[in-house]
Amino acid sequence: MFISDTTNGQKSETTMDLPLPDPGPDKEAPPPLFCCNQCDKETVHKIAQLLNPxxxxxxxxxxxGLFRGPASVAVPFRPEMVDYLTQRSETYVAETMAQRDEAADPAAEEISDDPADIVSDLMEDFASSKRNFFSRVSGWILSDNREDKVDDFVLEMERNAFWPIDRREAVAETLLRNVDFKNAFHCPMKFEAEGQLAAHRDECGFRIMECCNERCRTKFSAAHAAKHDEECPFKILPCEQRCEKSLMRREMDRHCVTVCPMKLMNCPFYQIGCQSAFPQCTLKDHCADFLNAHLSCVVQVIHRQEFSDEEIDQRVLLLQQSECRSQLSEALDVRSLTIAVRDQEAKMRKSDRGLGTVYEVD
Structure with missing residues (x-):
């Protein structure tokens, strides 16, 4: 604003500033909040694994259809895809809520809340935007050849460490926080003091833990500690068949079906009549305890066309009463017991009486 001044007969112009409004009492800015933002490690890794494909x-x-390979566009496409996913993920929650409000059909397809599914859909949108004319008008998208080429290029990128997993996981964390509107896969807690945040991080269910089992390098969120412990292939466990050995979970099946002394086995005399099954470490005890049954089976095989059932029972009784009983009880299979029986019978033939159903031992 300008006004006239006629001091000493001279006219001049001076300026006058308009008065500023009263700001009132000073208002302090709200204190900054300290956010936890720790994410579910398993889901982050799952999303990171989707980025290369x-x-x-x-x-x-x-x-x-062009005279160039996918590697020629990978370098510029990578930051472009990250920017695209970041921008789309930032608006995803608002767009999803609007779609759900507009959906009048209660039977409409439910939108997934899994961050990995959401990011996968966003990546599909990005890939669709990059398809050239040949890809759009041909049957290329549905062909097996396309899947093979995609798989081959993924292997090439991983072999050359084009996009290391730690960098992909950093991107995945941002995407997860943007689309996890139910706060099921990351911690939404906020604190007024940094000390409060630090104390919370030590107890947060999404804090990163490392497996304590030797040789296991797996990292996971604290909330999944019990699940990992139930599945960790490196955890030392007592033998499932209760032998004295303890071994890693990943070696358990092989141990139980190969070298475990408590592995169940069929009786070596199974094919000629004994249907027993028992831990293999008790084989000797079984053969000693079931000598009568095994002798009966072997004698029937040797003399099935010579003796009646009654005569076979008498022959078995004589064999049990012979001086070679200990030798017979130590036979652990059909062949060795058959040899022992024939040897003992050869000694008994000298005292054959009558029809040959009663024998005396030499």
């Missing part, structure tokens, strides 16, 4: 699909579809 998503990028590979975009690169392959963009170069199909």
């Amino acid at each position: 998503g990028l590979a699909a975009a690169c392959v579809d963009n170069t199909t």
Whole structure:
């Protein structure tokens, strides 16, 4: 604003600032909040594992039918895909809520709340936007050849460490927090003091833990500690068949079906009549305890066309009463017991009486 001043007969112009409004009492800015934002490690890794195939699909579809390979566009496509996913994930919650409000059909398809499924859909949108004309008008998208080329390019990127897993997991964490509107896969807690945040992080269910089992390098969220402990292949466990040995979970099956002394086995005389099954370490005890049954089976095989059932029972009784009983009880299979029986019978033939159903031992 300008006004006139006629001091000393001279006219001049001066300026006058308008008065500023009263700001009132000073208002302090709210204190900054300290966010936890720790994420579910398993889901982060799952999303990170999807990024390479998503990028590979975009690169392959963009170069199909051209005189260049997918590697020629991988470098510029990678940051472009990250920017695309970040921007889409930031608006995903608002878009999803709007879609659900507009859906009038209660039978409409339910939208997945799994962050990995959501990110997979967003990557598919990005790949679709990069398809060239040939990819769009041909049957390429549904062909097995396309899947093979995508898989091959994923292997090439991993072999050359084009996009290391730690960098992909950093991207995956951001995407997870953006789309996890139910806070089921990351911690939404906020604190007014850094000390409160630090104390919370030590107890947060999403804090990262490492397996304590030797040779296991797995990392997981604390909430999954019990689940990992139930599945860890390196955890030392007592033998499932209750032998004295303890071994890693991943070696348990092989141990139980090969070298475990408590492995169940069929009786060596199974094929000629004994249907017993027992731990293999008790084989000697079984053969000693069931000598009568085994002798009966062997004698029937040797003399099935010579003796009646009654005569076979008498022969078995004589064999049990012979001086070679201990030798017979030590036979652990059909062949060795058959040899022992024939040897003992040869000694008994000298005292054959009558019809040969009664024998005396030499």
